[in-house]
Amino acid sequence: MTKKTLSLFLIALFFAGPSYAASLDLQSAVDKVGANSYFQVDVFLNSEDVSINTVQADISFPKDMMQLKEVRNGNSIVSFWVDQPKEKDGVISLSGIIPGGYNDKKGLVSSFIFESKDYGSGVIKFDNLEGYMNDGSGTPVKLGSSNLRLEIAAVPEEYVPVVMEDYTKPEEFVPEVNRSDDLFDGKYFLVFSTQDKGLGMDHYEVCEGNTDNCIEAESPYLISNQGLDGKIFVKAIDTKGNERIASLDLKKDGNWYSNWIVIVAIILSSLLIIYLIKKIWTRSKK
């Protein structure tokens, strides 16, 4: 097959319609790319003069033209994801919160790395946009959007994607043990979260006891060791495999009387002491 070089033209379209104070925008740094090449699309929040603390969006793309290869959340303004960006049938869904709110023009929400596939024409677009004001009541904000129209055509030059390396570990974090009557039937659970300032977080692993005993987990995590008499490690692992480990030593400074050996030892020594006292007492009577 003759190798054809294709071009992908990415043109931002500001759809005509009602004007909104705040918007979610799809942007790309490139306007030409060859076939079977990677390109990045970023989602930005422009809050205008409104402080927004919660956003949700569905982003659909033409599956016949491109394939989602990677989601990058590093450097996102979203601190905690309600729904991590995930793709299903050509639709990426995401929602998350920004404690304290975001009030600026260009806050990166998430980035997507696509691989172009073949000729075609289509639009990467938003659906089901939701935004809420940072006002304590969750007042909805009307969010506008700018979508990306794309066309694929043959051009002589080929776009060479910049593959970003990432040697940055996820940020330091402190997992926390807690319990609530409203979660896991009142059993102890672990919460944890951190950010990665490189390409973004991939997943977490929880290791109870030692780091050889790890399982992939999400927060909140129901602790197996409800006695809380050992160590718990949480590994935060980014998309390039860099990991940060946080540990909690539940045994340290724990209640000493939780150890039954100590209790038995104290009881036995006390019985011995009582016996000795009795003996001394008896002798003194004589």
Next chain:
Amino acid sequence: MNKKKIILIAFFLSPLFFLGKISLDLIAVSAANTTINITSKIAICGNNAKEVDEDCDGLDLTNKNCQSFGYRYGTLSCSPSCDFNLSSCSQDEPPINYGGNPVSETKVFFRGIAYPQSNVVLMKDGQIASKAVSGSKGEFSMEVSGLSGGNYIFNIYAIDDKGITSSSFVFPLKVIQGETMTIDDVLLAPTIAIDKNEVKKGDDIIVSGQSSPQNDVLIFIDLVNQVTVTSDSRGSYSYSFNTASLAENDYYIRAKSVKGESYSKSVKFIVGDSNVPVSDKSLKGDLNNDGKVNLVDFSIAAYWYDKDITPSFSKVEGQRLNDDGRINLVDFSIIAFYWNG
């Protein structure tokens, strides 16, 4: 019985008192097991809560700072073994270097004005990164180190002398690897509180709060009424507003310093036909009732997101969230607003 024997017996009896203490403690723990919160019974180094035999724990520095140990600058921290770490305390002023010459460590300094002797909290991406106690004029200086290059959202808030939390000063910042950046002139918005949730038309409602000392504070009552009051030497301000001119309706009050741009939180009151004092001081968004709104509350909400909630959690949702009987994004927005780490 001679003196020697009495001492000997006393010596041997002392462990029995100890044993008695154990029994009482065990009984106490057993009783506590039937209550909601047993977390406080377990001393954990690393849970961000200072407990017995700990100098500090994580971010809980018991309101101490470098100045408490005789240093002029820097940030006090807590070691992994829950002892105070003074290694970042210094007598030398940190460099002012917003985007300037690179230094080895990536740090950000924040300096500004809160309220006299108030607790100031700095959050990094929604998690507490540093705490400090402001000076007599409300001045504070805080530092976050060990950062990576990248985008951060920093929030700073203060807690006034009545325990009321200010609105957050939010600062998105692109941190450059290896550089020290200083953000100066942070002026936190005044705190605000009212004495009644509902006020009888024609009666007074008292608006109060704390700001920097001798500071002009603008109070906005709805969109029409605006008054200026001056805070005292402790930064406290108070104003009694007569509601005769207001129609029976819902109103929102907020305040700002004349010198600053940031507004306080908005507080709602009703002008009606009776006086109802403020009674429910429960913190919105605080789902586990620990006085904090943080990742734990977010996690509880996330667990119930788009699920049928239990009757017991329905009560919590009604009191602490938007009372629509389910967990949705509106509830997460409420949690994000009240988030204090």
